[in-house]
Amino acid sequence: xxxxxxxxxxxxxxxxxxxxxxxxxxxxxxxxxxxxxxxxxxxxxxxxxxxxxxxxxxxxxxxxxxxxxxxxxxxxxxxxxxxxxxxxxxxxxxxxxxxxxxxxxxxxxxxxxxxxxxxxxxxxxxxxxxxxxxxxxxxxxxxxxxxxxxxxxxxxxxxxxxxxxxxxxxxxxxxxxxxxxxxxxxxxxxxxxxxxxxxxxxxxxxxxxxxxxxxxxxxxxxxxxxxxxxxxxxxxxxxxxxxxxxxxxxxxxxxxxxxxxxxxxxxxxxxxxxxxxxxxxxxxxxxxxxxxxxxxx
Amino acid sequence: xxxxxxxxxxxxxxxxxxxxxxxxxxxxxxxxxxxxxxxxxxxxxxxxxxxxxxxxxxxxxxxxxxxxxxxxxxxxxxxxxxxxxxxxxxxxxxxxxxxxxxxxxxxxxxxxxxxxxxxxxxxxxxxxxxxxxxxxxxxxxxxxxxxxxxxxxxxxxxxxxxxxxxxxxxxxxxxxxxxxxxxxxxxxxxxxxxxxxxxxxxxxxxxxxxxxxxxxxxxxxxxxxxxxxxxxxxxxxxxxxxxxxxxxxxxxxxxxxxxxxxxxxxxxxxxxxxxxxxxxxxxxxxxxxxxxxxxxx
Numbered sequence: 025x026x027x028x029x030x031x032x033x034x035x036x037x038x039x040x041x042x043x044x045x046x047x048x049x050x051x052x053x054x055x056x057x058x059x060x061x062x063x064x065x066x067x068x069x070x071x072x073x074x075x076x077x078x079x080x081x082x083x084x085x086x087x088x089x090x091x092x093x094x095x096x097x098x099x100x101x102x103x104x105x106x107x108x109x110x111x112x113x114x115x116x117x118x119x120x121x122x123x124x125x126x127x128x129x130x131x132x133x134x135x136x137x138x139x140x141x142x143x144x145x146x147x148x149x150x151x152x153x154x155x156x157x158x159x160x161x162x163x164x165x166x167x168x169x170x171x172x173x174x175x176x177x178x179x180x181x182x183x184x185x186x187x188x189x190x191x192x193x194x195x196x197x198x199x200x201x202x203x204x205x206x207x208x209x210x211x212x213x214x215x216x217x218x219x220x221x222x223x224x225x226x227x228x229x230x231x232x233x234x235x236x237x238x239x240x241x242x243x244x245x246x247x248x249x250x251x252x253x254x255x256x257x258x259x260x261x262x263x264x265x266x267x268x269x270x271x272x273x274x275x276x277x278x279x280x281x282x283x284x285x286x287x288x289x290x291x292x293x294x295x296x297x298x299x300x301x302x303x304x305x306x307x308x309x310x311x312x313x314x315x316x317x318x319x320x321x
Numbered sequence: 322x323x324x325x326x327x328x329x330x331x332x333x334x335x336x337x338x339x340x341x342x343x344x345x346x347x348x349x350x351x352x353x354x355x356x357x358x359x360x361x362x363x364x365x366x367x368x369x370x371x372x373x374x375x376x377x378x379x380x381x382x383x384x385x386x387x388x389x390x391x392x393x394x395x396x397x398x399x400x401x402x403x404x405x406x407x408x409x410x411x412x413x414x415x416x417x418x419x420x421x422x423x424x425x426x427x428x429x430x431x432x433x434x435x436x437x438x439x440x441x442x443x444x445x446x447x448x449x450x451x452x453x454x455x456x457x458x459x460x461x462x463x464x465x466x467x468x469x470x471x472x473x474x475x476x477x478x479x480x481x482x483x484x485x486x487x488x489x490x491x492x493x494x495x496x497x498x499x500x501x502x503x504x505x506x507x508x509x510x511x512x513x514x515x516x517x518x519x520x521x522x523x524x525x526x527x528x529x530x531x532x533x534x535x536x537x538x539x540x541x542x543x544x545x546x547x548x549x550x551x552x553x554x555x556x557x558x559x560x561x562x563x564x565x566x567x568x569x570x571x572x573x574x575x576x577x578x579x580x581x582x583x584x585x586x587x588x589x590x591x592x593x594x595x596x597x598x599x600x601x602x603x604x605x606x607x608x609x610x611x612x613x614x615x616x617x618x
Contacts, residue, residue, distance in 0.1 A: 110500035203407035205523070206543045226502070227524040230538065237611050241527065241536035246503045275616050312616050314534050317609045319572050 328441025
């Protein structure tokens with residue numbers, strides 16, 4: 025069993041109310057892999073430039089980087105952003121796509137053969153091309169407002185070919201033009217997937233299937249330092265857990281939530297790089313305790 | 322045992338994306354009483370004008386209206402508002418305080434003697450005056466952004482005299498100037514109360530005590546018609562349940578959540594007026610099932 029993730033590997037320049045980093049490792053595939061690698065072998069597929077110097081970090085917990093493509097003469101994807109005082113809003117100050125601009129992923133046989141595939145946020149045509157190469161039995165995907173705005177038809181075509189869609193709740197509303205979360209999720213389910221996960225930032229996440237609604241709060245933290253990568257870290261925990269426990273969605277939500285909570289406590293990948301499985305289990309158990317609701321009749 | 326609620330009794334003119342009502346019964350004390358009356362005897366304290374014609378509705382499920390004061394020559398509090406497409410924003414188009422402007426509550430002996438007191442959103446000086454008259458062993462309160470802005474010191478003085486504060490999460494942040502919910506709640510606990518409830522609208526509600534964090538999603542609904550009174554209905558279910566089950570906060574959160582979910586399915590008090598205890602229990606049990614998280618080690 026293994027998990028293939030296709031997406032960005034990046035350097036981020038980030039300022040939050042709690043500090044800044046001039047250049048830290050980032051990217052959706054990076055955050056996903058660091059989280060999912062707790063549960064399964066992960067294979068990263070994505071391009072990097074001449075400036076990339078963190079292959080060892082991508083290899084954390086045994087992740088396979090054979091399909092990380094070094095584009096000679098190119099620059100690694102770069103993102104520069106700033107967060108507002110409550111960390112709920114952020115401004116992108118600069119994006120340099122670099123090698124990501126002409127990314128045309130070719131999966132190796134080993135990456136094609138993984139049971140599980142995660143399509144991180146990329147142009148939906150590219151996601152679909154990857155999905156068509158893969159023989160995975162479970163495929164999950166992310167996307168973003170940009171693609172809803174400029175490539176909606178392609179995005180819907182891609183959604184129709186996956187099992188699980190993981191989006192922010194605002195993106196679900198935008199995609200379906202339905203303000204009600206349940207209605208929006210039902211519309212996405214009708215496109216083909218069997219599971220929709222609505223990420224709700226500080227409020228947690230909700231999971232909707234044909235016959236189930238499940239909601240889990242974010243892990244309560246007094247100190248949130250940098251939300252960058254929280255969504256991809258959540259996805260890594262969620263999809264990584266499911267790879268070994270098909271259909272165990274509620275536990276997967278808890279693992280995703282626990283991983284994301286560690287991710288935001290420090291900048292970039294700093295915390296999750298040195299995280300232990302025991303620390304994850306602590307928070308998963310605590311999530312179980314803090315949501316326990318027993319009603320005596 | 323009984324619950325006294327002091328607050329507004331009103332007529333509301335409301336437009337939502339799903340319809341409108343020219344004049345419907347509303348007000349914080351009204352919504353609270355209709356919800357709390359499922360669990361205990363409720364005594365309403367609040368003023369009405371010559372135009373008030375719904376005493377019978379206030380009496381639903383046996384609520385006592387002896388302290389509903391008819392101010393001769395006055396007009397009942399009137400609010401006119403409109404909700405945006407996703408129901409998360411609303412504009413107040415007109416407010417006529419009417420008899421509420423000079424409201425100087427005098428509690429009867431029976432209202433003073435109630436074990437439980439809810440101070441609905443009123444000027445905090447008035448809340449404090451009521452609290453000083455009451456012999457309740459458990460006092461909960463609501464407030465709003467206006468008082469945080471123009472009467473913060475008085476509000477903090479009132480908070481220091483109650484056991485439980487129920488506010489929107491945005492109000493908690495505004496009151497404490499702390500963007501982090503946990504930090505904000507801790508600061509309110511340090512003012513004196515032992516319980517803080519953060520209402521989070523469509524995301525549900527969180528409860529914070531000195532040693533506990535509990536979070537419950539809103540009951541998932543595809544059809545939300547009118548959110549007016551949802552917060553006070555939640556408070557009625559929450560405080561009403563606690564009146565008979567002191568310290569049983571998690572179940573109280575579930576009852577508050579279930580009541581609020583029915584409230585928003587129709588305009589104003591329409592749904593909760595004819596609600597049954599069985600219908601409440603259905604949703605409370607469902608909330609238990611939909612939040613159940615069992616992690617195998």
